[in-house]
Amino acid sequence: MKMTALKERVHQLWKAPHKVKRALPLTHDDAFEAEMRKHCDLRCKGTWQQLFAIFSAKFLSETNGDNQFLIEFHLAQCSQKEGWADLVSQVLRSQDQMGLD
Numbered sequence: 001m002k003m004t005a006l007k008e009r010v011h012q013l014w015k016a017p018h019k020v021k022r023a024l025p026l027t028h029d030d031a032f033e034a035e036m037r038k039h040c041d042l043r044c045k046g047t048w049q050q051l052f053a054i055f056s057a058k059f060l061s062e063t064n065g066d067n068q069f070l071i072e073f074h075l076a077q078c079s080q081k082e083g084w085a086d087l088v089s090q091v092l093r094s095q096d097q098m099g100l101d
Contacts, residue, residue: 001083006048009084010036013055017062053090057098060091071095 001009014032040047064070075092079085 001087003045003048005083006045006052009082010048010051010055013052013059016059049087049090050094052084053087053094054098056087056091057095061095061098 011032014035036042036051039051042048060071060074064074075088079088
């Protein structure tokens with residue numbers, strides 16, 4: 001996945017829980033950037049891949065609860081279709097590290 005697409009996808013994943021709860025901050029772009037700055041060098045693609053993994057894991061956990069089948073199905077299907085199959089292992093590792101499994 002190219003860097004610009006990766007950044008946009010991270011932004012979408014970050015906004016998703018806020019939209020569901022209808023609690024998107026009015027200055028959500030500023031809030032997003034402030035939160036992202038906590039995660040090292042934002043010029044590095046690896047940082048954005050890590051952020052993608054973290055927010056994907058959170059999103060999958062929040063939207064699917066304990067349904068591991070839906071999580072794995074999403075990872076298998078969407079990762080291929082959307083071009084981030086190489087990040088699936090990072091998403092799973094993030095899920096394990098956060099205790100979201």
